[in-house]
Amino acid sequence: MVAAAGASQQGLASKHMAGRAEGVSQNLTGVWSGRYFYPRELPPVSFVATLIETATSLTGMTHEPAATSTARYASLQGQREGNAVSFTKTYDKAELKAHPIHYSGIINGDATEIKGTWRIPGYWSGNFLMIRSPGKVAAVTRKVAERV
Structure with a gap:
């Protein structure tokens, strides 16, 4: 039974390392x-x-052009599991x-690259x-590391 558990853990470790090798x-x-x-x-x-x-x-945060003002700002809150991400974007303006x-x-x-779908339940998707x-990854990581 112990050998089976060890083999199972090795299999999980191999899968985890394979994900790292692929960069996910x-x-x-x-x-x-x-x-x-x-x-x-x-239009997009x-x-x-x-x-x-x-x-x-x-x-995180986003900003995008808006028809009635200079920009729309929003906050992001979510999670990541392996190569899957999900997050909710909430605009700063009260009416949005x-x-x-x-x-x-x-x-x-x-x-x-992150590719997927968005939806406003009951309205749009x-x-x-x-x-x-790739160059921006290292630069941003350095800035974050310097702040901590």
Whole structure:
């Protein structure tokens, strides 16, 4: 029985290390450029997101253009499990807080792209894409390390 438990733990460790080799365990902290797409013929919206990953927790902020003001700002709160992320975006303006937006996506192998879907339950849904360049990962990681 002990040997079986040991073999099971080795199998889990191998799977965990395989994920690291593929890059899916790389920290997501950094600045991301993104775009979300509406259904029908509405134009896509570009945004910039700053993500901070701590263990499995994911937090951050976004800003994007707005039709009536210079920009819309929102906070992000979510989690990561392996190569899957999910987070909720809540806009700072009171009239927009009533409709939090739920995002669910998959991280690519080198952790430079997150692709998935967004939805406002009962209203809208669509696709999104977030991209960061590998060079920005190291720069942002250094800044975070210096602050701590």
